[in-house]
Amino acid sequence: MSDKSTILKPERKTRTERPRLHKVLLVNDDFTPREFVVAVLKAEFRMSDDEAFQVMLAAHKLGLCVVAVFPRDVAETKAGRATDAAKAHGFPLRFETEPEE
Ligand code: TYC
Numbered sequence: 001m002s003d004k005s006t007i008l009k010p011e012r013k014t015r016t017e018r019p020r021l022h023k024v025l026l027v028n029d030d031f032t033p034r035e036f037v038v039a040v041l042k043a044e045f046r047m048s049d050d051e052a053f054q055v056m057l058a059a060h061k062l063g064l065c066v067v068a069v070f071p072r073d074v075a076e077t078k079a080g081r082a083t084d085a086a087k088a089h090g091f092p093l094r095f096e097t098e099p100e101e
Pocket residue numbers: 026027028029030031032033034037056057059060093
């Protein structure tokens with residue numbers, strides 16, 4: 001009689017991978033007023049005045065700045081809401097998302 005356990009393949013290692021987080025990026029432009037960028041960062045990303053100002057300034061100087069890191073759906077929702085708020089005021093301000101390495 002055959003012993004079934006001897007013909008079974010060894011179990012695969014099942015490693016549960018954590019879902020990748022996504023960065024929200026603030027993109028510089030030449031038109032959106034600095035104060036408006038700061039106001040959006042405070043409202044949508046719950047930043048203090050000082051934090052929001054530093055992030056705005058970094059994007060202004062470097063072209064881009066990471067605002068925060070979230071699970072994908074949260075990052076996309078926040079970036080979308082912030083970009084829509086700017087659009088509603090006639091500004092081209094953009095927030096983008098990308099997966100973290
Ligand atoms: N560059 C803009 C200005 O000089 C301000 C600004 C900063 C706009 C950061 C977008 O992501 C931005 N009015």
